[in-house]
Amino acid sequence: MAARRHGPGRSAEFGGRAGSLGSVTDLWPRLEELLPRVAKPARYIGGEDGMQSPVHDARAVSWLLTYPDTYEIGLPNQGLQILYEILNERPDALAERSYAPWVDLEALLRTERLPLFSLESHRPASDFDVIAFNLSAELTYTNVLNCVDLAGVPVRSADRADGDPLVAAGGHCTYNPEPLADYLDFVVLGDGEEAVGEVTEVLARWKAAGKPVGGRLGALRELAGVAGVYVPALYDVAYDGPRIVAVEPRFPEAPARVEKRTVADLAHWPYPKNQLVPLTEVVHDRLNVEVFRGCTRGCRFCQAGMITRPVRERPADQVRTMVSDGLRRTGYDEVALTSLSTADFSGIEQVVADTVTDAGCGQVAVALPSLRVDAFTVGLAAQIQRARRTGLTFAPEAGTWRMRQVINKLISSEDLYGAVEAAFSQGWSRVKLYFLTGLPTETDQDTLGIAELARNCVELGSTHRRSASVTASVGGFVPKPFTPFQWFGQNTTVELRRKIGLLRGELRRTRGVRLKWHDPEATLAEGLASRGDRRLGPVIEYVWRRGGTFQEWSEHFDSGLWLEAMAACGLDPDWYTCRHRRVDEILPWDHLSAGLHKDFLWQDWRDALDEVGLEDCRWTPCYDCGACTGYGIEHVVASAVPPAGGSQGTGVSRSSGGPVPVALAAPRRPVGAGVS
Amino acid sequence: MRLRIRFSKIGKIRFTSHRDTARIWERGLRRAGLPVAYSEGFTPRPRISFGLALPTGYESEAEYLDVELDGEAAGLSGLGIDGEAAGLSGLAGALTEATPAGITVQAAAGIDRAEPSLQETVTSCTWRIDVDGVDEGTAAASAARALDAGEILVTRERKGRTVTDDVRPQIVSLDATSTATGGVRLIAELGTKPRALRPAELLAGLCPSPRELRVRRLRQWISTGSKQREPLEAFTLPNPSPAADAARTTNAKDHRDDRPSGRQRGEPAPRGRFATATATTTAQVARQTGRARANLVGS
Ligand code: SF4
Numbered sequence: 001m002a003a004r005r006h007g008p009g010r011s012a013e014f015g016g017r018a019g020s021l022g023s024v025t026d027l028w029p030r031l032e033e034l035l036p037r038v039a040k041p042a043r044y045i046g047g048e049d050g051m052q053s054p055v056h057d058a059r060a061v062s063w064l065l066t067y068p069d070t071y072e073i074g075l076p077n078q079g080l081q082i083l084y085e086i087l088n089e090r091p092d093a094l095a096e097r098s099y100a101p102w103v104d105l106e107a108l109l110r111t112e113r114l115p116l117f118s119l120e121s122h123r124p125a126s127d128f129d130v131i132a133f134n135l136s137a138e139l140t141y142t143n144v145l146n147c148v149d150l151a152g153v154p155v156r157s158a159d160r161a162d163g164d165p166l167v168a169a170g171g172h173c174t175y176n177p178e179p180l181a182d183y184l185d186f187v188v189l190g191d192g193e194e195a196v197g198e199v200t201e202v203l204a205r206w207k208a209a210g211k212p213v214g215g216r217l218g219a220l221r222e223l224a225g226v227a228g229v230y231v232p233a234l235y236d237v238a239y240d241g242p243r244i245v246a247v248e249p250r251f252p253e254a255p256a257r258v259e260k261r262t263v264a265d266l267a268h269w270p271y272p273k274n275q276l277v278p279l280t281e282v283v284h285d286r287l288n289v290e291v292f293r294g295c296t297r298g299c300r301f302c303q304a305g306m307i308t309r310p311v312r313e314r315p316a317d318q319v320r321t322m323v324s325d326g327l328r329r330t331g332y333d334e335v336a337l338t339s340l341s342t343a344d345f346s347g348i349e350q351v352v353a354d355t356v357t358d359a360g361c362g363q364v365a366v367a368l369p370s371l372r373v374d375a376f377t378v379g380l381a382a383q384i385q386r387a388r389r390t391g392l393t394f395a396p397e398a399g400t401w402r403m404r405q406v407i408n409k410l411i412s413s414e415d416l417y418g419a420v421e422a423a424f425s426q427g428w429s430r431v432k433l434y435f436l437t438g439l440p441t442e443t444d445q446d447t448l449g450i451a452e453l454a455r456n457c458v459e460l461g462s463t464h465r466r467s468a469s470v471t472a473s474v475g476g477f478v479p480k481p482f483t484p485f486q487w488f489g490q491n492t493t494v495e496l497r498r499k500i501g502l503l504r505g506e507l508r509r510t511r512g513v514r515l516k517w518h519d520p521e522a523t524l525a526e527g528l529a530s531r532g533d534r535r536l537g538p539v540i541e542y543v544w545r546r547g548g549t550f551q552e553w554s555e556h557f558d559s560g561l562w563l564e565a566m567a568a569c570g571l572d573p574d575w576y577t578c579r580h581r582r583v584d585e586i587l588p589w590d591h592l593s594a595g596l597h598k599d600f601l602w603q604d605w606r607d608a609l610d611e612v613g614l615e616d617c618r619w620t621p622c623y624d625c626g627a628c629t630g631y632g633i634e635h636v637v638a639s640a641v642p643p644a645g646g647s648q649g650t651g652v653s654r655s656s657g658g659p660v661p662v663a664l665a666a667p668r669r670p671v672g673a674g675v676s
Numbered sequence: 677m678r679l680r681i682r683f684s685k686i687g688k689i690r691f692t693s694h695r696d697t698a699r700i701w702e703r704g705l706r707r708a709g710l711p712v713a714y715s716e717g718f719t720p721r722p723r724i725s726f727g728l729a730l731p732t733g734y735e736s737e738a739e740y741l742d743v744e745l746d747g748e749a750a751g752l753s754g755l756g757i758d759g760e761a762a763g764l765s766g767l768a769g770a771l772t773e774a775t776p777a778g779i780t781v782q783a784a785a786g787i788d789r790a791e792p793s794l795q796e797t798v799t800s801c802t803w804r805i806d807v808d809g810v811d812e813g814t815a816a817a818s819a820a821r822a823l824d825a826g827e828i829l830v831t832r833e834r835k836g837r838t839v840t841d842d843v844r845p846q847i848v849s850l851d852a853t854s855t856a857t858g859g860v861r862l863i864a865e866l867g868t869k870p871r872a873l874r875p876a877e878l879l880a881g882l883c884p885s886p887r888e889l890r891v892r893r894l895r896q897w898i899s900t901g902s903k904q905r906e907p908l909e910a911f912t913l914p915n916p917s918p919a920a921d922a923a924r925t926t927n928a929k930d931h932r933d934d935r936p937s938g939r940q941r942g943e944p945a946p947r948g949r950f951a952t953a954t955a956t957t958t959a960q961v962a963r964q965t966g967r968a969r970a971n972l973v974g975s
Pocket of ligand 1: 296309310311617618621622623624625626627628629634635
């Protein structure tokens, strides 16, 4: 991999973008000579069904929507696909797509002096007005820098010229964009459906004025006036030693606190209407229909749930239409009804029934990812047993009831055993269980509870099938901003390794249980970026300049490089990751808002330490977390009561005599499920 | 009943793999509304079988697939395809419409269940191989040498092992010519039994060994005795002669990539009963179908 190591000044080697390319706009003739030499060349050709071919004109604001990881991971990203359509519907905007080229193509692009390109018209990335990244995972940050550099654009915003594209970001990780603050020109917090239009309007005016000299700052200041838009360069951060003492806006347009955007009603946004159908294999290669956004189950470790409140269900009729139109258009034989907890969708039973009996859709599998354990019953298992092409996954998250109360994942062991028994009795021979370790207040007894649950599940299974087995997958917990655990000091790599050792020892002689675990070093690196401040920027840049791209990929992750970078920048990894924060500490993301009152989060953190669970506010009185109350919106939920079955977040069985939550399906029409 | 489909794969889509193409067809057949039969068992799979894999990056004017359709007795008419010419052409048009740009369905016809699989039955393929690194004279000389040789040993990786084979018996014919743009072009018919000889392996066996630029499969052949036929003839036969091919550019963008289509951007493809026949005129179709059917054992 020597060729992958670039010394400092890597970007300089690509400085002459305009010089070497001249006015070439279609790079395809050059690219097609390189593609026979790279792995999986179909990732770079575009041509998907649903691809748009927008006409570039001088007035329309051009967006290059970029996912900073491979095509296989990035293509299915729903956020980018939604914005892709919304932007291309606007007369004043157009959007194309790009993905991080794999290391083999990157090396060729650099030798041939070719830039990052769009998949639609194979146009250089620097031809676009905005290069906008979706940030879904912290370990992709070095790829963001790499993509910007490959585009021939200076990686630091301060070095960019008036004519350079604006580099933007959205997605879950942008709730703490501070580690990338010096590299991003602007960030959109929360739902992007409405915000991209407002941003486009500002940029269209700037573009119409010919992007005047010195006008870039003016445009950014104007952008800062758009609700949900954060322009990091407009804020000064003051430190006292390691601590942040103030984050101050430098211009009146920049709000003291940037609030996230929330789309009040998904019914107005039936996107994507033309989901992209890739020509080559990708993850989640199926029709995906978002049935609701937000989740108020209140799992305390879950950033996705906290930052996307409140719950906004799509009307059941619209879901049905999107499913049947989508299947007909794409030719897929599998549809996933997506959300953070699909069994909670009020119309789930009817929607699944309608899908599997719709003759126009042919033989269709319905996948229900993120289905709670307490909704997985024998009846449901019987219905979905034919969809064994994907295994069954349950996510109890922690090994003991005490631990699950701390994290507010209020499913009882009986819920889990019921679900696992249902699975084995209906013919599955293997289930996968997801756990976190390194959770607040976790004792060795809690850790070992993981082994006990896994062992009990195998035992249950072996009464049905001799070959019953369980895979227990254990991830190291990384505290995330805007969760009650944002104050928690994460476990050291030594501690995480010790806990994994405990489990390995405990399960060594247990037949039928396979233990898998995440690399604790990667957990540390993720923790640095998760709660880091602006001083982490040079660390990310250091790792990138030394070839540290694709850090999400275990074969490319280089923990030594991260530690070396921290040392080179004079920063202490433990201070950033393992330290408990105090109530009065100014957190790096305090000038941003996910709608959640800080005192609500603090109270929830105290409740966690007291092992007090909190019920779902969808069906109980509001706790005034701020997500609705702060924006004058509310839950959009069709059902006034929680689904029946299991303990439903109460710890008490609510299933006796209740109806099966998701029954149904006609013969030969499988329903698939990944269960959480 | 069994349906055989012939299609071309030209332009950017050549970078999809054999597996990718299989998935593209699974979706395409469903979009076109064909009642594809599924296998029994834990994970029902659509019953589609493909011929010899086309290496990723190669184009083709002669790819095939066989599809099992539900509805044993009904035959084509049971599918609403009005028996002959117009129906089959309509089906081809609808399938072209249901698959991505770069795939054009050239023919479709019902075939007998007893017909052996494409894998078994195809005996050789004609390839057009544009190369670099040699001039036409050298290429012609090394082609002639290869044909005269008693054996040509090629060392290749197979299932993780390095094996050396004599590939001479699989070179049925080999010609060197030039393209309109002055490049060197080989036209080779290469045998598939007991194992298909790939163009890249042929080049490795030539001396000097030219560098492969762009490769297109022109034909697949079934030889029985002295007779040679195709698994299914195309409705509109592209001219296979090297001279006519040379008229086309070789390395510039292939404009057939951008297949003209009535579809607007983002608009769903029409689905259903092959209502979108656009491909050929009725007269053409009548003629072509007659020819296509001559190769088949009824339906
Ligand atoms: S504001 Fe109230 S109802 Fe809305 S999400 Fe927060 S706690 Fe729930």
